[in-house]
Amino acid sequence: MVDFGFGEVIGLVILALILVGPERMPRVSSDLAKMIKKVRAMTNTATAEIRDNLGPGFEDLKPADLNPKTFIKRHVASVLDDEDSNDRNKKRSGQPAFSPRIDPDLL
Structure with missing residues (x-):
């Protein structure tokens, strides 16, 4: 400090x-x-x-945990980890890992 x-x-x-x-x-x-x-x-x-x-x-909350940068980094990392695990599950099931979203109005 x-x-x-x-x-x-x-x-x-x-x-x-x-x-x-x-x-x-x-x-x-x-x-x-x-x-x-x-x-x-x-x-x-x-x-x-x-x-x-x-x-x-x-109980184990630290003041650094309340920092917005730390909170956002942790949240983004958890979302990316969730996406990685979903991609792995799709690869195992034979589905493409990334399915592009096509807007029908653009066609």
């Missing part, structure tokens, strides 16, 4: 020292830590409520 490197963290600490000052830094950092814990608790609670409301079958 958020990818901070060592250099960015050091830069933020130096910026905080300049803006807040060294005498108020311990109190501000503890307040910031408490706020981060509260935000994490709220997100965990919201996630648990959403999973409870979705019902059974969605």
Whole structure:
């Protein structure tokens, strides 16, 4: 999600020292830590409520699964797999794998 490197963290600490000052830094950092814990608790609670409301079958749902691109890719892949299995069944039965659809109005 958020990818901070060592250099960015050091830069933020130096910026905080300049803006807040060294005498108020311990109190501000503890307040910031408490706020981060509260935000994490709220997100965990919201996630648990959403999973409870979705019902059974969605226990292993990940946020990436809700991405429209992922959903479309998965849907297209399942349709293509269904078509492949239908083509294989037609080949086994002796029917042509692809039957062209001809519109009689075009003739």
